[in-house]
Amino acid sequence: MRFNYESLESPQNFNFAVLQEFLPKSRKFSYTVIDEKGKIHEFTESVDAALSRRMRVGDTVPVYRKTFVSFGRKEIMSKLKNNSRPFNPLNALSNLVMSGILFSTFACFVSLCGMLFIKSKK
Structure with a gap:
């Protein structure tokens, strides 16, 4: 290319x-x-x-x-x-990777908060 x-x-x-x-x-x-x-x-x-x-x-x-x-x-x-x-040529690829990393970090944070919330209810 x-x-x-x-x-x-x-x-x-x-x-x-x-x-x-x-x-x-x-x-x-x-x-x-x-x-x-x-x-x-x-x-x-x-x-x-x-x-x-x-x-x-x-x-x-x-x-x-x-x-x-x-x-x-x-x-x-x-x-x-x-x-x-x-x-x-890697500009679009690097943006995609950074978006994936940010989404994964956000998803881990939300699941961790959900687990702490469930434990605090017990």
Whole structure:
């Protein structure tokens, strides 16, 4: 996947997208890209500070879009042009792991409180 992302910036992959949403605290933009068949795909990408100041929701922005085959399925990959923020494929995975750890800690705390409550009733 990293190879596909690094080889994305070529003139044949140039396209345009429409910005849909902006998350200001994390500086993430959601944008939609249309593939060769006319199907709409949505992407969310973190952007650097300079680029986030120039872009507004509803703008048409230049992107690089590439279609590739992975495990027999056609996948589409996209990147905003002039975005200097590095690609981090583990960002979503780390967020998922942290959510799981927090949920497990909360569940243990609730079950422990429940057991103490039951013992105090006896």
